[in-house]
Amino acid sequence: MARSDVQLMLDVKAGDDSSFELLLRKYRGPLVNFLYRMVGDTGTAEDLAQEVFLRVYRARKQYAPSAKFTTWMFRIATNVALNSRRDGRHRQLEVSLDHSPEHAEKDDPPAMEVPDRRPGIEQELIVRDRAALIRRAVEALPEKQRAAVLLHKYQEMDYDEIAAALECSESALKSLLFRAYETLRIELAPLVGHVAGSPKRTEEVRSS
C-alpha cells in the first residue's frame, strides 16, 4: 500500500529525503500545469513550481498534517503565482491577445506543445487555435477566479480544500466559481455553442 501524501511529508519531516523525491514526482506535473495556467508562460511556470517545492521542503520541520497535503501545497502555489504576477517577473499576458505566438521566449524549455512559430500557422489544426483561445480566456479571468477554476476544473479538488487553499469561505468560493464560469461561458460562446451534444436551441434562448 502506497503511503499517503501526509505520511510522505511526515517522513520528509523526519529526515527522509527519498519521500520528498516521491512527492516531487507525483506533483511536478499538476504543479507546473497549474502555474502555467496561472502565469501563462512555461519557463516562469517551471521556475515557480521549483520555488513551491523548495518552500515545501523548507517548511518540512514545521509541517503539521492539519489539512490535506494538496491543499497546503496549492495554497503555497497560489501565493507564489500571485506574488510573481505582482512582481511583474513575467511578461504581460494582455500583449499576447492579438498575437498568435504563445511562447515568444527562445529559451523556453520544450513542452508537449510546439511553439507557434512555424510558417503557415493559420492552416494549423483548428484544435490548436481553440486551445489557445480557451487558454487566453482563462488567463483573462481575475486572479482569484482563475485559481478557483484551475483547482476546481483541472485539479478536481473539493470545495473545502479549494476554499482553504484560496483562504476564503466555501460560499465565497461558490460565488467565485459561478462568476468565473459565467464569464467563460460568454467569452467562449462560439466554442460552447459548437460542442457536440450542445442543445440546438442555444441561440434562441440566448437572445431572450
Add this chain to the structure above:
Amino acid sequence: MNCQRIEQDLVAYLDGRADPARRRQVDEHLLACPACRERALEFRALWSVLDEVPAISPSPAFDAAVRQRVAAEPRRASRWAWLVPSPRLGFALTAVLVLAVWLSSVRAPRQPPVAAAPQSSETEFAMIRELPVLEDYDVLQGFDALSELPVQQAVPQPHAQRQP
C-alpha cells in the same frame, strides 16, 4: 429558489457535489426557468471545452533543478530551525532571558528577606494565615513579618472601645 440563489448552487449541482436537498431545489428551479436551464447546459458544455486545453509536461531538467535547489539548502542550520522560527524571535527570546537573569542577580542581594512584607496586601496575609500547616521555616518567617503589620496600623482598637 430563484435565479440569484442558483448562483450559489449551480456549480455544485452540475459537478454532482450538491447535497440532495439543494439538488432538488435546483432541479425544481431549472424546470421552471428556461434561462437558468440554458446556462446549466452551457456550463456543462463549457467544462468539456475547457478539457480541450492539453496539459504540458515539465521539462526533463525540472527534477534536477529542484534537487539542486533543495541540496543547496543549509541543512545544519535547519536542524535547529524548529526551536527558533525566526532569527528575530531568537534574538528577542535571548534578550529577555539575559535581562531576567540580570535583574534577579542585581536585585537579590539588596533585598532583605523581610523586604517583601511591606508590599503584602491583606489578601496575601489572609492566604498565608489560611495555610493549614506552616512547617516551612521561610514561610513561617514571612508570616511573622506580616503579622507585625496590623500592630503598626492599630485601627480596630478605638472601635472596640467606643462600642460598649
